[in-house]
Structures are given as structure tokens and as C-alpha cells.
Amino acid sequence: MKKTISIIATTGVVILGSAFLTDSVHAETPDNSQSERSTLNANLSEAEEKIANVMIDLEDLNEKIDSVNNALEQNKDKMSETTSEIKDTKEEINTIENDVKNLEEDIEVRNEILKSRIVSYQKSGGDVNYLEVIFGSKSFSDLIGRVSAVTKIAESDNKLMKQQKEDIGKLEDKKASVQEKLDGLNDMKVELEGMKETILAQKEQNEADKKELKEKEQKLRALKSNLQDKRRSLVTINREVEQRSGNVHSSSGSSSSSDGGNLTTLSKKEEKAPSGSLSEVMNAGMPYLGTPYVWGGGSPSGFDCSGFISWAFSQAGISVPSSTAQLQYTGSKVSYSNIQPGDLIFFNTYKTNGHIGIYLGNGKFIGSQNSTGLAIASMNNSYWKSHFAGHVRRIK
Incomplete structure (x- = not known):
């Protein structure tokens, strides 16, 4: 901003000199002096316009670089956050996999129990052994006891098989949950890689903007130096003309108007409003x-x-x-x-x-x-x- 104010001030001083010269040359002067002053005035106006444009571009580039740098910092934080989330998700998946492993072991134990029971009282197949157990009773009370025992065994087996089916359902739900987690994790990885690619591209763009900014700064310094040289030459010629003509005029009001016009030019940057039905x-x-x-x-x-x-x-x-x-x-x-x-x-x-x-x-x-x-x-x-x-x- 200090640099901008300094350049504006320099521009104002030069315009002041330009206006002063313009009003002071109405007196009779040699043709060659008039031509030289006109050329210098034209070059001076062109230099002032270029400085104004460069200053606007310079401010835009500074804002753009600040925005990209801020974006890079935000993306760095986002990448760190995403990496941490991936780590947490992997740990959760490991926990789920351990639960699945334990559940599979429980089911395997129940399978062994069922196998043992089948071997012990269903060697001849089906429900025939149940009948043998019942009709092998020695008394009515023994019959009742055997029927009750067979019923309890059947109920126990039914409960065990029902529990096993429920556990298998839970296992399938766990596996589906793990798969969903894995799919989400893979999507996050893909997005993270996309973010990395964009960040790298923005870094390259940022470097290009910095290079362009430095080039514009160099051009600005060169224009400023050239402007000062032209101003000194213009003042020298003006003094020579004044000494010859003996007619000196002050035109501070005109210079103020010119200076104000240039400041307005620097501050304005026309933008077009978007159009369309949406x-x-x-x-x-x-x-x-x-x-x-x-x-x-x-x-x-x-x-x-x-x-x-x-x-x-x-x-x-x-x-x-x-x-x-x-x-x-x-x-x-x-x-x-x-x-x-x-x-x-x-x-x-x-x-x-x-x-x-x-x-x-x-x-x-x-x-x-x-x-x-x-x-x-x-x-x-x-x-x-x-x-x-x-x-x-x-x-x-």
C-alpha cells in the first residue's frame, strides 16, 4: 500500500508539472520547443496510463497470491484432518474384523456341540432314536421323564440352531458394515489424491503469479524512472521557454483537476454483471x-x-x-x-x-x-x- 501511495504521489507531481507547462506555453515560443513539449506531454500521458494499469494489475495479483496462499494452508489442514480420519477408520475396521473373528469362533463351537449331539442320539437317523428312548421306558413315570428329557433336548437344539442363525445374520451385517467402511475409505483416498493434484496445480499457478508479479514490479519501476526523467526534461524545457518569453503562469487548479482524474482512474475497475434467466x-x-x-x-x-x-x-x-x-x-x-x-x-x-x-x-x-x-x-x-x-x- 505504501508503494501504491508513493506511485500515486509521483504521478500527481508529474501531472502537476505537465499542467503547469501546458498553461505556460501559450506565449510565443519557437516551433521546435512547442513540438518537443507536445511530444513529451504525449509520452508523459502514456506513461501515466501504463502506471495506472500496472498498479491495478499489481493489486489484483497481490490479492490472488494471498488467496492462493490461504487456500494452500486450508488444504494442508484439510489433508491432515482427512489423514487422521483415515487412520481412525482403519482402527475401527480392525476392531470390527476382530469381532467378526470372535463370532466365527463362537459359531464353530456351536457346530461342534450339534455334531456331538447328532452322533450321540441320531446314529440310526431322524427321529427313530427319540422313539427308542421313549418306548424303552420301564414304567409310566419313567416314560414321562424320558419324554420330558427328549423334549428339552429338542428345544435346546432348536434354540441353539436359532441362535446360530441369528449369529450368522449378525455376521453378515458386520461384513456389510465392514465393506461399507472400506468403500467409504477408498472414496476418501481417491478424493485425497484429487485434492493433492489440485494443490500441486495451484502451487504451480502461484509460482507463475509470483513471477508475473515481479515482472510487473520491474516494469513499474522502469516506467516510474522513465517518467521522472521525462519530468525533469519537461521542467528544464519549460524554464528555458519561460526565460525566453518572460511569461510565467501558475496552474495549480488545473493540475489538481488532472491529479484527481488520475486517482479516480486508479480506483475504478469496471465489472460486468452476469446475465441470463438463472x-x-x-x-x-x-x-x-x-x-x-x-x-x-x-x-x-x-x-x-x-x-x-x-x-x-x-x-x-x-x-x-x-x-x-x-x-x-x-x-x-x-x-x-x-x-x-x-x-x-x-x-x-x-x-x-x-x-x-x-x-x-x-x-x-x-x-x-x-x-x-x-x-x-x-x-x-x-x-x-x-x-x-x-x-x-x-x-x-
């Missing part, structure tokens, strides 16, 4: 730019890419899915040559159609990137350009 959807996320990327998030407290899409459309009363797997088939497919603001665009990141955004027009889209959070990005960016395969969907 403007409510497109504008829904604007107040929340910078919201951090959150895996599975679908609210202004945190979005992932598909969660933001679903939320943005809901603000216009339109219901769409909240996963890229479903969104890639939602609405109608249109060619990129017919793309309109409000269309959905897909990028092949860690998988085909792995990332999604809302097209805003002029090559821009809004989306929740795990590198920047909710942000407006350019499709001409080298990363997004290389990952866009032309898949566009239109929600009617």
Missing part, C-alpha cells in the same frame, strides 16, 4: 465468496463442489441432486459452443466429471474448489482448461 442461481453464492471447502458441505458454513450447486439452485426454488455422480445426468446436455450463463460445467479432475461449477459468462464460472473455497475462476486458467472436456448441462 441469475438468481448465479448470484446466490456471491455474498459467500471465500467460504471454505468442506467435504460433503452444502450450506454457507462450508461447501463442496456439488453441495454448492444443489444449494445455489435451491435458492431459486429449483431442486437438483447434491452429487456429481447424479448431476452429470441432470438436465439436458448442450454443446460448449452453445453454452449460456447458468449452465453446469464439469471438469475431469480426480475422476471423469469429478468437479462442477456454474458458468457465469465471459469464460468465468463460480464453484467451490478445495484449493480456494467458493470462488470465481477462469476457464482459461491452465489447470481448468486442461481438465475441461466440453461436458455442459442445462437445467430448465
Whole structure:
């Protein structure tokens, strides 16, 4: 900011000199002096305009680099959090596998008990042995006792078999739970690799931005030095003309007006508002730019890419899915040559159609990137350009 103020001040001083000279040359002067002053004034105005443009670009680049650096820090935290979650999930899976192993051992013990009983009282097969036990009784009371014993054995076997069936059901549920955990863990690994890829791409982009920033700073210094040289030359010529003509005029009011005009130019940066029938959807996320990327998030407290899409459309009363797997088939497919603001665009990141955004027009889209959070990005960016395969969907 100090550098910016310094350059603005320098620009103002030069314009002051320029205005002073312009008003002071109305007196009769040699043709060659008039021509030289006109040339210097033109060069001075051109240099001032370039400085203003460079300053705007410089501020934009500084903001962009700060944003990317913050995004890198946030992604570093997210990667650490995800790694920790993977570790916890693996430990939970190990616990479940131990439970499954114990359950299998219990079932094996029960199988041995059933086998032992079958050998002991069903050697001749079926229920015949039950009849032999009953009709082998020596008295009525013995008969009652034997019937009761046989009944208890049968009930016990039935309970044991029922318990075994229930335990087998539990085992199947445990296995299904383990498989679900494994599937979720694999998805998290794939997403983590995608995040790493994006972060590396953002790092490369960041380095490119830094290089561009340094080049612009060097150009700015060169322009400033050149501007000062022109100013000194202009002042020297002005003094010579004044000495010859004896007519000196002050034009501080004009210089103030000129200086104010340049300051206005520096502070203004015109932006075009998005257009299209889905403007409510497109504008829904604007107040929340910078919201951090959150895996599975679908609210202004945190979005992932598909969660933001679903939320943005809901603000216009339109219901769409909240996963890229479903969104890639939602609405109608249109060619990129017919793309309109409000269309959905897909990028092949860690998988085909792995990332999604809302097209805003002029090559821009809004989306929740795990590198920047909710942000407006350019499709001409080298990363997004290389990952866009032309898949566009239109929600009617």
C-alpha cells in the first residue's frame, strides 16, 4: 500500500508539472520547443496510463497470491484432518474384523456341540432314536421323564440352531458394515489424491503469479524512472521557454483537476454483471465468496463442489441432486459452443466429471474448489482448461 501511495504521489507531481507547462506555453515560443513539449506531454500521458494499469494489475495479483496462499494452508489442514480420519477408520475396521473373528469362533463351537449331539442320539437317523428312548421306558413315570428329557433336548437344539442363525445374520451385517467402511475409505483416498493434484496445480499457478508479479514490479519501476526523467526534461524545457518569453503562469487548479482524474482512474475497475434467466442461481453464492471447502458441505458454513450447486439452485426454488455422480445426468446436455450463463460445467479432475461449477459468462464460472473455497475462476486458467472436456448441462 505504501508503494501504491508513493506511485500515486509521483504521478500527481508529474501531472502537476505537465499542467503547469501546458498553461505556460501559450506565449510565443519557437516551433521546435512547442513540438518537443507536445511530444513529451504525449509520452508523459502514456506513461501515466501504463502506471495506472500496472498498479491495478499489481493489486489484483497481490490479492490472488494471498488467496492462493490461504487456500494452500486450508488444504494442508484439510489433508491432515482427512489423514487422521483415515487412520481412525482403519482402527475401527480392525476392531470390527476382530469381532467378526470372535463370532466365527463362537459359531464353530456351536457346530461342534450339534455334531456331538447328532452322533450321540441320531446314529440310526431322524427321529427313530427319540422313539427308542421313549418306548424303552420301564414304567409310566419313567416314560414321562424320558419324554420330558427328549423334549428339552429338542428345544435346546432348536434354540441353539436359532441362535446360530441369528449369529450368522449378525455376521453378515458386520461384513456389510465392514465393506461399507472400506468403500467409504477408498472414496476418501481417491478424493485425497484429487485434492493433492489440485494443490500441486495451484502451487504451480502461484509460482507463475509470483513471477508475473515481479515482472510487473520491474516494469513499474522502469516506467516510474522513465517518467521522472521525462519530468525533469519537461521542467528544464519549460524554464528555458519561460526565460525566453518572460511569461510565467501558475496552474495549480488545473493540475489538481488532472491529479484527481488520475486517482479516480486508479480506483475504478469496471465489472460486468452476469446475465441470463438463472441469475438468481448465479448470484446466490456471491455474498459467500471465500467460504471454505468442506467435504460433503452444502450450506454457507462450508461447501463442496456439488453441495454448492444443489444449494445455489435451491435458492431459486429449483431442486437438483447434491452429487456429481447424479448431476452429470441432470438436465439436458448442450454443446460448449452453445453454452449460456447458468449452465453446469464439469471438469475431469480426480475422476471423469469429478468437479462442477456454474458458468457465469465471459469464460468465468463460480464453484467451490478445495484449493480456494467458493470462488470465481477462469476457464482459461491452465489447470481448468486442461481438465475441461466440453461436458455442459442445462437445467430448465
